[in-house]
Amino acid sequence: MSTPSKPSVLVVDDKENMRKLFSRILGDAYAVTEAADGEQAIAQLSSRAFDVVVTDIQMPGADGFAVLREVKHRAPETQVILVTAYASIPKAVEAIKEGAYDYLSKPFDPDEVALVVARALEKRRQGHEATNLKARLAVAPELHGLLGGSAAMHALHGLLSQVATRDLTVLLTGETGTGKELAARAVHRESPRAAKPFVAVNCGALPAELVESELFGHAKGAFTGATAAKPGLFEEAHGGTLFLDEIGDLPLPVQVKLNRALQEKEVRRVGTTTAVKVDVRVVAATHRDLSAEVSAGRFREDLYYRLNVVTVQLPPLRERREDIPLLAMHFLSRAGRPEVEGFTAEALRALAAHDWPGNVRQLENAVARAVAVTKGPRITPEDLPPEINTTRAAATGATAPGVRATSDSLAKLPYREAVDGARDAVSREYLSALMQEFGGNVTHAAERAGMERESLHRLLKRYGVRSEDFKRSE
Incomplete structure (x- = not known):
């Protein structure tokens, strides 16, 4: 088994002792390359990319700013850390405005160096992951809004495309929020009826007394408020697709008439005896178990079998976490x-x-x-x-x-992510306990932790632990 390559760090300083110091601090975790001045660094950058560049600001010839500009020109994702004497901190702040990640002021603590480089590498990795995600998104399998590259979504895309070409009734099942209306629209747009209307209605949102009128239409004067004749949704969808969402919520009397409409391919408006022929493909959806609803007497068995010609189950998100x-x-x-x-x-x-x-x-x-x-x-x-x-x-x-x-719960995460998350949780817990012990006094806490005060400040900031939240009232 090959050993994973170490992240690469380019250290740039005209003083050999400083380069060797950085190499000792970083050498175990990183592949460190040294450059004795800005010109050597720029030559290195022209031939290869680095994950992180640590460069002194003050150097003869090409200085740290020249190195920074070259990095940003050639490899914008590479993170640059400036090294400066205390008196030159304003220059370092200026460099950050130009795109540097952070700076280290001399003298510095080895732990601080390791922490800043690790954080810079993490930022580069996140930027790389964001770029990869955007690239994956650009080519991700998608069927009319149904996005996902998981095996479950590949199977769903294939089944919907196949079903769409056959003029059959489709029943979409699945939990709330899985995208059943998107699936219905995909069936319509992939079908020979794509140029005709797609009409969607949420059966559960219709008042019981108006369901029949909405679906089948009504004649003028059929009931109070019916001041004019109105076609129903079946007629509006003529030639196209009618999507009946949450069909399990339909009242039983309307289920009888819907079953007849599907069987005879005609509807009767409320208040009339005249049948109107309709050419409609019905796609129904529900989050309920309709077979259990049939057993409980809340859904008609004949309608269930008429709708259940082709059933498509939409996967819940927890079963396709890679999406x-x-x-x-x-x-x-x-x-x-x-x-x-x-x-x-x-x-x-x-x-x-x-x-x-x-x-x-x-x-x-x-x-x-x-x-x-x-x-x-x-x-x-x-x-x-x-x-x-x-x-x-x-x-x-x-x-x-x-x-x-x-x-x-742990098994829901890949091993590396579970370990990283546990490490972060322990770090946050430790820092909170440390601040609690010393009443938010960072100086005393740093002594206990065995690190420089500035290093502890950086850790507190990284893990979102605020020292002021622990200060004791006098």
């Missing part, structure tokens, strides 16, 4: 905030761990909420609805009140 990142990026792209570039790795792990009882519709709403509240270029777990973070806490073992990791 979640693609769908999340798809909804993000439609959200109208181009400055929000994507999701952090933690946010994607949180989305993938959730069971999504509301399925794709719930995911769309969660992304819309996150886009609305996020303040940065990437959506973080804190931007997601609370119930999603609760799921991830359970899956990774975070110590939310009353939450414990179980084998079932």
